[in-house]
Amino acid sequence: MVARVTLQTIADKVGVSRMTVSNAFSRPDQLSPTLRDKILAVADELGYVGPDPAARALAKGTTGAVGVLLTESLRDAFTDEIATAFLGAIAEELTPTGLGLTLLTATTSGDLIPARDVAMDGALVYSCDPESTAVDWLLRRKIPVVFVDQVPADGIPAVNVDDRTGARAAAQHLVDLGHRHLGIVTSGVRGDHGRIADEESMIDGYVANQRIAGWLDALRPAGIEPTIVRLPHGRPENGYDGGRMLLAPPVPDPSQDGATPPTGPRPTAVLCFSDALASGVVQAAQDLGLRVPEDVSVVGFDDSPLAARLRPPLTTVRQDVLAKGHAAAAALTRAIASFRTDTPADPAHLRLPATLVVRASTAPPPA
Known part of the structure; x- marks a missing residue:
């Protein structure tokens, strides 16, 4: 069995006190450079890397x-x-x-x-x-x-x-372009499946609520009631599912509570909680034979590097x-x-x- 190297082991070999060895590691200003270098060289020779982090944290009252x-x-x-x-x-x-x-x-x-x-x-x-x-x-x-x-x-x-102001600007941009049938794709639903939701059910997460409020600040005065899809996560694959729910409504599945497809005209524009979700919506639209933006406009949020990489490049809301x-x-x-x-x-x-x-x-x- 290999003997455990301690501060005392080093102190005995150098011929100093245990406290002096401890100071070499934790309070180097208390020693001369020559003595500290000698102690550290012996510690290195013996394979000692320093005081135990847990013990040091206990002594200093901080974990680092x-x-x-x-x-x-x-x-x-x-x-x-x-x-x-x-x-x-x-x-x-x-x-x-x-x-x-x-x-x-x-x-x-x-x-x-x-x-x-x-x-x-x-x-x-x-x-x-x-x-x-x-x-x-x-x-x-x-x-x-x-x-x-x-x-x-x-x-x-x-x-x-300021999520609400940013979301309001995104929605107003679409209203000013002339869109009147809009969809929203956001995250926060509990469970494994996305679903069509209403404003009252948007209760998960401060940021999601702020962005919903901002979008509605611009849409409601224009007389627009968007179709809202909530998803369990914010990954691109979830955005793809949400895009298909909006742009190619599925046949109702009685086994999935709340999965009733939207009614009314297909949205001509989709507001997304994030650029990641927006990238999935763009892919879903393109797989359905829809052109972005000629057939459907898509807006993200975040201005992540992904937004500029997408084709077409994504209109989005920038947060620093x-x-x-x-x-x-x-x-x-x-x-x-x-x-x-x-x-x-x-x-x-x-x-x-x-x-x-x-x-x-x-x-x-x-x-």
Whole structure:
């Protein structure tokens, strides 16, 4: 059995105290450069990499990590371009602070509840159900928390996008082009199947509700009642299903509750919750023999890199996701600093702009 190397092992070999060895790793300013180099060289020779992180965290009262709570699966965090850009901006903002990033899901696995059990100095709650038990656990732990794309709450710093204004501009763009038969494809339905919905059923998620409200702000005064399709996820394949539901209504399936197809004329334009969903709608339209935008216009939201790659390039609403990530991480580091010094935190609520970007996926409706 290989003997375990400890601080005392190194201290005995160098001929110094255990505290001196500890200082070489955690308080280098307490030692001369020559002595510290000697200690580190011996540690390297013996295969010692440093004090145990858990013990160091216990001694310092800090873990050196912050969490990001996600409602969706971790798969979406790594495959959705908006989510990956957001997380990348957070990591970039945190780099100078030395804080690491831990991704947490709102789901549980056996007895493990990540929001309750994972050690962290603070957390970002990113587009989660406010009634989620995971959000409740974070708040009950009384660690610094910042809400992102959440309903703002008193006393908690928040970073949001002006989704309602951006969505209103997108819908008004289609109204001004002359469209009167519109569809909406959004996410948030519970279960495995998409369904036709109404405004009253749009209750899942602050961002979804804000965008629905913005679209209706422009459509209702024009006398337009859109057909709304809600989907379980925001992936392109879900957008494809939603596009087919709107553009080629299926035969009703009695086995799927709420799957009644829409009635009335086929939409000449579709507003989508995200660029990812919009890409699926475009593909569905093209597979049905419809031309975009000559037969049907499609509008996304986010202005992700995908929007410019699509053919035709996608009209969308731009949110500055990098600014959102930097602002969220900066708010959290400020909250953590206030927590450590027991000084009042700044519970500011920041709202970032959302602006319409017109490209080639929208045009006047067919005659």
